[in-house]
Amino acid sequence: QVQLKETGPGLVQPTQTLSITCTVSGFSLTSYYMQWVRQTPGKGLEWMGFIRSGGSTEYNSEFKSRLSISRDTSKNQVFLKMNSLKTEDTGVYYCARNYFDYWGQGVMVTVSS
Amino acid sequence: DVVMTQTPVSLSVAIGQPASISCKSSQSLVGTSGKTYLNWLLQRPGQSPKRLIYLVSKLDSGIPDRFSGSGSETDFTLKISRVEADDLGVYYCLQGTHFPHTFGAGTKLELK
Numbered sequence: 001q002v003q004l005k006e007t008g009p010g011l012v013q014p015t016q017t018l019s020i021t022c023t024v025s026g027f028s029l030t031s032y033y034m035q036w037v038r039q040t041p042g043k044g045l046e047w048m049g050f051i052r053s054g055g056s057t058e059y060n061s062e063f064k065s066r067l068s069i070s071r072d073t074s075k076n077q078v079f080l081k082m083n084s085l086k087t088e089d090t091g092v093y094y095c096a097r098n099y100f101d102y103w104g105q106g107v108m109v110t111v112s113s
Numbered sequence: 114d115v116v117m118t119q120t121p122v123s124l125s126v127a128i129g130q131p132a133s134i135s136c137k138s139s140q141s142l143v144g145t146s147g148k149t150y151l152n153w154l155l156q157r158p159g160q161s162p163k164r165l166i167y168l169v170s171k172l173d174s175g176i177p178d179r180f181s182g183s184g185s186e187t188d189f190t191l192k193i194s195r196v197e198a199d200d201l202g203v204y205y206c207l208q209g210t211h212f213p214h215t216f217g218a219g220t221k222l223e224l225k
Contacts, residue, residue, distance in 0.1 A: 037162075045162070045205060047214035060213040094161055099209055100152055101173065103161040 002026035004095050004104035011110050012085050020107055022078040022095030029053070029071055032098045034078045036069060039106070040091030051078060085111045115139050117206050119217035127225040132193040134220045136206035141186045143210070150209035153182055153191045156219075157202040166191065198224070 008020035022034065036048040049059035051069045059067050068081045078095060092106040116139040126132045142149045153166040164173050166182040169189060179194045193200055201224060206217040 044218055045207075045216040047207075047216070058212060062213065099150070099167055100154070100162075100164050100207065101167070103163065106161050 002102045006095055006104045006107040008107040013113050014111055016085055017083040018085055020080045020093050024076050029073045035096040036080050037094045038091050042088055087111050114213055115208055115211045115215050117215050117217040119220050123221040125223045125225040126196045129195050132196050134191045134204050136189045136217050138187045142208050151189050152207040154205045155202050
């Protein structure tokens with residue numbers, strides 16, 4: 001069955017880079033878009049961006065040049081990297097498939113020194 | 114960005130009674146394909162969001178037909194014909210027509 005699972009560092013210091021991996025099973029990354037969404041106390045649910053089945057990406061301009069989404073299809077993994085972290089980036093980060101039909105459990109990220 | 118305005122913010126409903134949530138967008142959600150990418154999600158306490166409805170009115174697999182979605186252009190509604198205990202949580206509308214995709218602020222459904 002379709003499964004998605006995010007893994008990440010938990011705690012990141014301000015100004016540092018966040019790296020989260022979404023590992024999927026039950027489907028192929030070459031057939032589906034993969035989305036990234038976060039949920040923060042300040043802004044609620046925010047769409048961050050996606051990587052298409054063909055590998056091209058689309059980002060929310062809110063995150064300007066801080067965000068990068070990539071993947072390794074051989075490992076069934078999608079990656080989120082975001083630099084210059086601020087305390088306001090504290091929240092739960094989710095990967096979701098396609099038009100949000102399946103979601104991972106989320107990973108809590110705290111930005112603090 | 115498209116602003117998604119949900120009302121009410123919270124809703125207290127007795128088991129077996131109906132519930133209705135409104136979502137209004139700041140611009141039409143009809144895409145160039147003619148499709149309207151409006152979704153409804155439910156986030157139960159301590160869980161990740163789960164999609165209930167896509168393309169305004171299509172129920173996801175396994176979602177009971179007590180749920181229904183309707184609307185067009187900028188005005189959308191989620192209805193629950195008879196609320197059950199498992200329906201409690203926060204409901205969100207999400208538009209996927211325009212970039213960036215945007216969410217409503219949520220409607221918390223509680224038991225009366």
